[in-house]
Amino acid sequence: AIVYNSAHVDLVDFRCLQEPYPSDPKKVIAVACFKLQGGGEASTKQLRIVTTHLPGMPYGPACREFSDALSSEIKADCGRIPTLLMGDLNFPEEVIRPLLKHFGRxxxxxxxxxxxxxxxSQASLLPKRIDCIASLSPNDVLEVAALGADEVLQGLQPQVDLLRFRPAAVL
Incomplete structure (x- = not known):
């Protein structure tokens, strides 16, 4: 799902790519295109948001399938249309970035x-970062930054601190 504020953007197009993961046909890649609201030049600007829940089987084909499907969808114009990738990619950015650059071109x-x-992690019960926010456009087109915990939800920071600073010996 893509949640947005219609006071700031108008939804122009929304679609799910047809079976982007042959290895897991229940998963989809959703692509939403928006027109930014506002006066003057801002009224002609666009924003594309891509989201998915990447199947997390280690050594499985899903990362390659994702890279191929994403490249086919956005490669031609991601320098012109600012493109934001958000989702549960099931792997850290150190794994995803080289795959998108190499296989996704x-x-x-x-x-x-x-x-x-x-x-x-269900196996170790240790915290991890597998949900990602990334710009697939040049920095001069789109820069991305994550909100702080309390900006996401007031009062969330103490719970985040519990996860981040707990010793593994407690497990």
């Missing part, structure tokens, strides 16, 4: 530094 992949864990 995307030149610009800039991840936002997320200062808190976004998930807890």
């Amino acid at each position: 995307l030149e610009d992949v800039h991840f936002a530094a997320i200062p808190y864990p976004t998930n807890v």
Whole structure:
């Protein structure tokens, strides 16, 4: 799902790519295109948001399938239309970035530094960051930054601190 504020953007197009993951047909890649509201030049600007829940099977084909499908969809105009990738990619950015650059043939992949864990490993019960926000456009077209915990939800910071600073010995 893509939640947006209609006071700031108008939805122009929304679609799900048809079976982008042959290895897991239940998963989709959603692409939403918006027109930014406002006067003057801003009224002609566009924004594209891509989201997915990447299947998380280690050594499976999903990362390659994602890179291929994403490249086919946005490669031609991601320098012209600012493109934001957000989602549960099931792998850290250190894994996703090289795949998007190599297999997806995307030149610009800039991840936002997320200062808190976004998930807890079911195996180790340790916190991890697998939910990502990235710009797939040149920095002069679109820069991305994560909100602080309390900007996401007032009072969230103490819970984030519990995850971030707990010792593994407690487990």
